Amino acid sequence: MPSLKDIRKRISSVRNTQQITKAMKAVAAAKLRRAHDAAVEARPYAEKMRELLSNLSARVSEESHPLLIEREEKRVDVLLVTADRGLCGAYNSNVIRLADNFRVDRGEQEVTFRFVGRKGSEYFRRRGVAAMDDGPVTWHASPDELASVAAGRLIGRFLNGESDAAYIVYSQFRSALSQVPAAARIIPVAPPQVDEEQHLTEYLLEPSIGDLLSNLLPKNVEVQVYQALLEATAGEHGARMTAMESATNNASDLISALTLQMNRARQAAITKELLEVVSTAEALG
DSSP: OOOHHHHHHHHHHHHHHHHHHHHHHHHHHHHHHHHHHHHHHHHHHHHHHHHHHHHHHHTSOGGGOGGGOOOOOSEEEEEEEOOSSOOSTTHHHHHHHHHHHHHHHTTTSEEEEEEESHHHHHHHHHTTOOBOSSSOOSSOSOHHHHHHHHHHHHHHHHHTTSOSEEEEEEEEEEETTEEEEEEEEEESOOOOOOOTTOOOOOOOOSSOHHHHHHHHHHHHHHHHHHHHHHHHHHHHHHHHHHHHHHHHHHHHHHHHHHHHHHHHHHHHHHHHHHHHHHHHHHHHO
16 A cells, blocks of 8 residues: 555645646637637638639539549548647547548558648658658648648649649537547539539629639638638647546546545554554553
């Protein structure tokens, strides 16, 4: 059985850890509020942009713009969004697992990764998975800057024939308790599936559809990446807040158990001393 001194030291250590986790929870909660507001406010714009481009692309041929051309997917780029740090539960592992399964399911296709977040980069590079050498890995810049750089690189590779499609794997934010890993194709832009009974939205356009596509298609890719980064940021803070709350509660339970163990050990020590005193008195009497 551990001594009283050892138990007291462990209680002190757990209490210090509890203070850290409680502080981390408060910080994550404050960041979550801002990240949640940013992600929610950007959703309507990203959705409308996606809807507009899908309807426009359905009215023209694939040859109207290179980003509309469907090719057999032999070479695929994947933008993987993870966090730079851990202590956020299964947030990183869930997204990485989805990306790894995506790569395995592609079979003989050549899959090249681009990373935002150190955790995903470290996981795949340790396993020798092909990755683009340039570009940001850590969240050292704002989401709009990261989205601009990443989208530009993916578009450039597609237009140069280095890839046949580009996907993004990230964590969709639903609540502080729920972050859902998701994979979505962002290049080429797919037209909507329209039934015979459905009708496409009519637009009065100025300038022409072709001119609009040339300006809006690259911007659409950037917007979709930007929205995914906002969702991932909110998901990371939500996951970290939940994980730190759980760690704080577990620390409280452990402190209670150790305190009970300490009291029992102290009571046993007192009982032992009393028995020794009584035994000594009887021996002298």
